[in-house]
């Protein structure tokens with residue numbers, strides 16, 4: 396089970412301020428010479444901005460961005476960047492989450508970057524989550540679960556997702572995420588995103604492998620057994636949520 400501590404008593408409460416607070420707490424783990432996975436989303440933006448300030452102040456790190464958006468921001472802040480192919484072993488990946496459930500089970504992908512985020516987190520010795528307290532839940536699933544799918548055979552893939560979810564008692568609308576231009580949202584990898592409105596996912600450990608077994612599913616937004624620690628900012632400070640599980 397998770398354990399929690401509260402190390403910081405900073406009291407700021409706008410959403411952006413809380414995200415920055417969580418990011419700053421996570422950045423205390425960063426040392427010169429480290430190779431960092433850089434997440435995607437509004438919380439990760441605060442992380443990259445704060446990291447940019449640290450780099451400007453002399454911190455020597457290399458970042459591997461999880462999306463084109465993050466890469467663009469990092470570049471604009473003169474953060475040295477690499478790719479996962481050039482830098483396949485990372486010290487720490489730091490990223491936001493859409494939901495943080497028991498034992499640091501996560502839902503991610505609200506920003507459409509779940510595939511690169513999961514690959515990047517898997518390449519890091521330590522995966523650190525940053526969030527504001529609204530992301531903490533007792534049961535995953537209120538936030539629609541993002542599932543990245545290949546465009547080919549979409550109807551078949553949707554039917555098979557419905558079947559494997561139904562076998563676990565999960566029902567709800569499967570909604571194709573819309574892109575800015577009116578068609579389907581297209582990920583950096585050229586795939587579509589299905590947002591599954593299950594409402595509750597009481598057994599994510601069963602749903603994850605079932606979704607992964609659907610041929611048209613590239614990856615799903617359940618990040619299970621991956622996060623090592625979460626820095627969760629609220630109006631009374633930053634709460635540290637740890638898992639007792641050791642990463643191999």
Ligand SMILES: O=C[C@H](O)[C@H](O)[C@H](O)COP(=O)(O)O
Pocket residue numbers: 434435436437438439490491492493502503504505506507508509512
């Ligand atoms: O694809 C996007 C990522 O998984 C984000 O980390 C996640 O959606 C959280 O984003 P935000 O920090 O904007 O709430």
